Amino acid sequence: MRDFIAFVRSSLGAVVHGSSAYYRWLAFLGVWMLLGCAAATYQFANGLGVSSLTDQVPWGVYIANFSFLVGLAAASVLVVIPAYVYRDAALYDVSILGELLAVAAMVMSLLFIVVDLGHPELFWHLLPMLGILNFPQSMLAWDVVVINGYLFINAYVVSYLLYSKYCGRVPNKRWYFPVLLLGVVWAVGIHTIPAFLYASLGGRPFWHSAVLAPRFLASAFTSGPALLIIALTVVRDQMHFPVREEALHRLRQIVGVAAVFNLFLTVSEIFVEIYPGTSHSASMRYILVGLHGHNLLVPYIWSGIALSVFAAVVFLARPLYSRPKVLLVACACAVIGVWIEKGMGLVIPGFIPTSLGEIVEYSPSFIEFCVSAGIWAIGAFLYTLMLKVAVPIELGTLRLPGAPNERIGLDPIRGAA
Amino acid sequence: MSEDHQNDDEREAVVEGVGKAQASRRRFLQVLGAATATAATSQADAAPWEEYFQQHYKRLTDEDKRAIFARLEAEVQDKYGVTVRINDPKPIDGVEFAYALNLQACVGCRRCEYACAQENNTSRSPEMHYIRVLQMDKGSLDVERSNTTYEGAVPTPEHYYQPVQCHQCRDAPCVRACPVNATWAEPDGIVVVDYNWCIGCRYCEAACPYFARRFNYEEPTVRPSEINPDQGYLSNRLRPRGVMEKCTYCLHRTRKGLMPACLEACPTGSRKFGNLLDPNSEVRQVIETKRVYILHEDAGTNPRFYYYFG
Numbered sequence: 001m002r003d004f005i006a007f008v009r010s011s012l013g014a015v016v017h018g019s020s021a022y023y024r025w026l027a028f029l030g031v032w033m034l035l036g037c038a039a040a041t042y043q044f045a046n047g048l049g050v051s052s053l054t055d056q057v058p059w060g061v062y063i064a065n066f067s068f069l070v071g072l073a074a075a076s077v078l079v080v081i082p083a084y085v086y087r088d089a090a091l092y093d094v095s096i097l098g099e100l101l102a103v104a105a106m107v108m109s110l111l112f113i114v115v116d117l118g119h120p121e122l123f124w125h126l127l128p129m130l131g132i133l134n135f136p137q138s139m140l141a142w143d144v145v146v147i148n149g150y151l152f153i154n155a156y157v158v159s160y161l162l163y164s165k166y167c168g169r170v171p172n173k174r175w176y177f178p179v180l181l182l183g184v185v186w187a188v189g190i191h192t193i194p195a196f197l198y199a200s201l202g203g204r205p206f207w208h209s210a211v212l213a214p215r216f217l218a219s220a221f222t223s224g225p226a227l228l229i230i231a232l233t234v235v236r237d238q239m240h241f242p243v244r245e246e247a248l249h250r251l252r253q254i255v256g257v258a259a260v261f262n263l264f265l266t267v268s269e270i271f272v273e274i275y276p277g278t279s280h281s282a283s284m285r286y287i288l289v290g291l292h293g294h295n296l297l298v299p300y301i302w303s304g305i306a307l308s309v310f311a312a313v314v315f316l317a318r319p320l321y322s323r324p325k326v327l328l329v330a331c332a333c334a335v336i337g338v339w340i341e342k343g344m345g346l347v348i349p350g351f352i353p354t355s356l357g358e359i360v361e362y363s364p365s366f367i368e369f370c371v372s373a374g375i376w377a378i379g380a381f382l383y384t385l386m387l388k389v390a391v392p393i394e395l396g397t398l399r400l401p402g403a404p405n406e407r408i409g410l411d412p413i414r415g416a417a
Numbered sequence: 418m419s420e421d422h423q424n425d426d427e428r429e430a431v432v433e434g435v436g437k438a439q440a441s442r443r444r445f446l447q448v449l450g451a452a453t454a455t456a457a458t459s460q461a462d463a464a465p466w467e468e469y470f471q472q473h474y475k476r477l478t479d480e481d482k483r484a485i486f487a488r489l490e491a492e493v494q495d496k497y498g499v500t501v502r503i504n505d506p507k508p509i510d511g512v513e514f515a516y517a518l519n520l521q522a523c524v525g526c527r528r529c530e531y532a533c534a535q536e537n538n539t540s541r542s543p544e545m546h547y548i549r550v551l552q553m554d555k556g557s558l559d560v561e562r563s564n565t566t567y568e569g570a571v572p573t574p575e576h577y578y579q580p581v582q583c584h585q586c587r588d589a590p591c592v593r594a595c596p597v598n599a600t601w602a603e604p605d606g607i608v609v610v611d612y613n614w615c616i617g618c619r620y621c622e623a624a625c626p627y628f629a630r631r632f633n634y635e636e637p638t639v640r641p642s643e644i645n646p647d648q649g650y651l652s653n654r655l656r657p658r659g660v661m662e663k664c665t666y667c668l669h670r671t672r673k674g675l676m677p678a679c680l681e682a683c684p685t686g687s688r689k690f691g692n693l694l695d696p697n698s699e700v701r702q703v704i705e706t707k708r709v710y711i712l713h714e715d716a717g718t719n720p721r722f723y724y725y726f727g
Contacts (some may be wrong), residue, residue: 047658048617049543049635058619059634118617118632118659121469125597125616132473132598140596141621203590203626203716279561355713356549356581356628357561 006400007166011389014398018388021238025384029377036374039367040115048118050367056360057351061368062116064343065375069109070147070194071220071342075228076102076154078221078254082181090246093409097235098228098393099158106151108379110288113143115371139197146189153183158386162393168403191220198350206283206350215265216342221258223338225251226311226331231383233328239391252327256315259334263312265365266305266341283349286359296361297348304340307333420520428584473598473674474611474651485613486650489643493655497641505650508605514666515606515693516677517578517703517720520710525550525571525578532682533582536667538645540637547664548679549628551579560712581712582679583608583629583664584720591621600661606693606721607668609651615660622661626716630663666690693721 018026043050053060058372079098082088114120125131126144135141157176164171195216198207229251236243273284285291287301314320321327353359364372392398396407471477471485476597486503493501531550538546551563555575563579572578585606592601592608599620602608622630629671636658647652649669656662667677671690680688700723703709 044482047635048632049658051634053634055622055628055631058622113618116618118619119615120613122616125473125599125614134593134596134598137593138596138620140618144596197620201590201594201624203624205714273443279559282561286444351623353561354628355626356551356565357559357563358565358628 003167003400004163005261007163010269010398010400014389014392015385022384022388026381029381029384032373032377033381034374035370036372036377039370039374043115043367043371044120052362052368054360054362056354057348057362059116059347059351060362061364061372062112064347065372066112066116067194067198067216067346068110068223068343069105069112069379070190071110071216071338072105072224072227073102073150073154073190074217074220074224075105076185076224077200078225078251079228080180081184082233082250084177086185088246089409090244091250092346093394094228094232094243094247096157096158096161096390097231097387098224099154100383100390101224101228101231102154102159103151103386104379104383106147106154107176107382108375109147110151111375111378112372113147115375139193139200142193143197146186146193150183150186150190153179153186157183158390162219162390165408166398166403167400170408187360191217198346201350203355204350205280207346209269211265211269215262215269218258218262218265219338219342222255222262222308222311223342225255225258226334229255229331230328230335231387233324235387235391239387241391241395248327252315254323255334256312256321257332259308259312259315262338265307266308266359286352287345287349291353291359294352294359294361296363297344300340301345304337304345306337308337308341311337343367378387435439450583451514468613471613472615475601482650482700488635489650489654493644497644499641499644499646501648501654503646503648503650503654504669506669508603509606509672510604511692511694513584513606513693513721514671515691515700515704515723516585516666517689517700517707517709517723517725519685519687519689520577520579521725521726522685523550523578523580523683524685525552525576526684527687528682528684529580529679532678533664535643536645536670536678537664538639538648538655539631540633540635540639540656541643541680542634542638545633545637545662547629547630547631548580548582551581552576553579558710579678579712581627581726582722583666584627584712584718584722586718586720588717588719590624590626590716590718594620594624596620603651605668605672607665608663609665609668610661610663611651612654612656612660612662614720616658617661619661626713626718627720630661632661633658 042273051060075098079091079095083095114123117123126133126141128135133141133144135145157180160176161171192213195213198204199209199212202208220263229248231241232248232251235241270284270288273281274288282291286294287297291392311330311334314326315334321330348362352361389398394407396405399405462536467488472481477485479625482505486505489503490501493499508649527550530546530550533539533548534541534546537547539547549565551560551565552567553560553563553576555577560579585602585608587602587606589602589608596612596618597616600608600610600621606714617632619632622632633656637656639655644655645653647669649665652665654670667675677690680690689699689703691700693701703725704723707727710724711720712722712724
């Protein structure tokens with residue numbers, strides 16, 4: 001218990017001490033967080049009428065970000081499998097960063113659901129026993145279960161690993177490995193269930209597609225590791241955390257395959273919708289070329305496709321990806337490309353036209369923009385603070401007084417196996 | 418049909434099962450509520466907590482309901498100075514409601530739409546309507562080619578008209594979608610919403626293939642003089658902001674033997690309503706003798722709403 005208090009105290013110490021760049025970054029995020037909180041409060045006080053949402057388009061930028069963020073959590077499983085199952089030492093060293101990214105992503109996606117509710121204060125209606133969770137009928141109930149579960153799994157594993165290492169102990173496999181493996185299985189759910197949330201709606205032809213869940217998987221495997229590459233580069237340069245070239249190389253290979261496969265699935269979807277020209281293709285026509293003169297999202301989706309294509313080309317061409325700066329730009333493009341495609345590019349056209357043929361377009365209101373930016377800032381803030389604790393523990397510099405200051409790497413796992 | 422009842426019974430059983438585990442919590446809340454009531458100087462001060470902790474409709478005792486109805490009536494009196502009566506007519510055994518609408522006779526006058534708004538106390542500003550009347554191109558059944566914002570004299574020679582409202586589906590995707598069971602199908606087939614249980618996620622609205630659900634993005638407003646004082650708890654009582662609502666076949670009328678307001682307003686007699694289980698009912702006669710067409714039948718929701726010709 002005394003050790004744990006020391007752990008909390010050391011963590012707080014690590015969080016509040018940093019370079020001036022660190023403080024500037026936190027202050028920058030703080031401003032957006034304040035703005036977001038103010039906007040969310042305004043929305044809570046005045047109702048969702050302050051959004052641009054309508055009965056025709058009842059979901060907008062909040063649910064779009066939610067869909068994207070559940071995918072971002074793939075950063076976790078894609079380092080956990082190579083690191084713990086295939087014993088990849090390079091990825092093991094950085095696996096904690098991927099798991100923490102998943103924690104931040106889950107927190108953000110839960111926040112995006114909460115701000116989308118008409119009555120967020122009635123969340124207790126979702127709690128089993130106290131309220132009624134319509135499980136297993138409602139896919140949204142499934143989502144509540146898988147997201148909270150994944151958050152818990154990742155938070156538990158990283159907390160345990162970091163605490164053990166802080167105390168200078170080799171993490172005991174018995175205490176985390178079963179949960180870690182459960183997380184690998186759970187990851188299938190975390191990417192599939194949100195896809196089923198949409199695909200299960202027979203009345204929305206744009207979503208009612210068997211390829212949607214594979215697309216969610218492919219785009220998640222693109223955006224998650226791509227953002228992790230960026231995060232690893234920043235942590236290496238700013239926090240002097242040694243990241244082996246092999247780790248970046250391996251992640252780049254994963255992103256490359258996933259990005260190409262994601263594009264392939266997108267093209268398949270477009271072909272099947274457009275070629276036969278059935279009335280069910282109206283939403284796809286709306287997003288690609290516009291429908292009856294309505295084309296608000298057409299430039300948006302094409303910019304997303306262009307970014308994804310550019311990223312895929314870079315990931316495949318050695319002369320391009322071997323330049324670190326080009327690789328970073330490509331990773332950013334891949335993340336933004338998926339954000340466009342799986343965010344508003346997926347959610348909005350599902351409602352256009354409505355099931356009665358009406359066309360009402362949507363773009364987020366100022367309040368929705370501020371709330372969304374605020375939640376992203378909260379996620380970035382949380383991830384930064386978690387890294388500020390995790391990195392020195394991983395390096396061996398942050399330890400319980402008296403504990404040995406050496407890195408605890410992959411070898412102990414092998415020993416424990 | 419029997420399968421349907423079975424499903425309903427099962428759902429009831431589930432809710433009741435949980436309800437037992439609820440009992441102690443409810444007692445706790447009652448104590449809490451009582452404590453708040455004593456601490457507070459007036460009943461009105463206790464209301465927000467009672468409202469916040471109010472249980473799901475199916476978990477309420479008759480006593481709970483009486484207190485809630487009284488509270489809601491008092492709130493309307495306070496806010497609008499209007500005396501309303503909230504009642505809760507129960508589904509009748511052996512009754513399954515269904516609607517039939519004559520596409521050949523409808524002239525697109527939208528009187529049903531406005532009569533519905535009046536009857537059901539739907540918000541006037543922002544304006545909300547349960548019924549959408551589609552102006553359809555002759556030669557096509559494709560609703561995507563329809564126009565809902567038509568103006569001027571009706572009917573025009575180039576068009577026919579198709580009013581759409583909640584189809585009270587037997588396999589309602591909205592009911593399945595709701596994460597908290599705030600919407601369900603009653604034994605007489607009417608899909609209702611517990612306005613105090615809905616958390617406002619709008620998944621049901623996304624799931625509906627008939628664009629039949631409406632969300633209160635803003636505080637609904639109805640002029641005091643226009644409030645219909647005869648209100649059903651599960652139908653036309655005044656709704657709060659941030660919850661879903663929908664057509665209930667005017668259950669506060671139809672369960673007492675009256676016709677829905679949209680039917681009574683129709684000048685052409687295009688609308689037929691009645692008990693599907695009664696072989697002599699008009700709606701049953703229509704289904705048996707006319708050419709019937711079901712909108713979006715491919716969505717597989719098995720609606721209790723039929724369009725017919727002739």
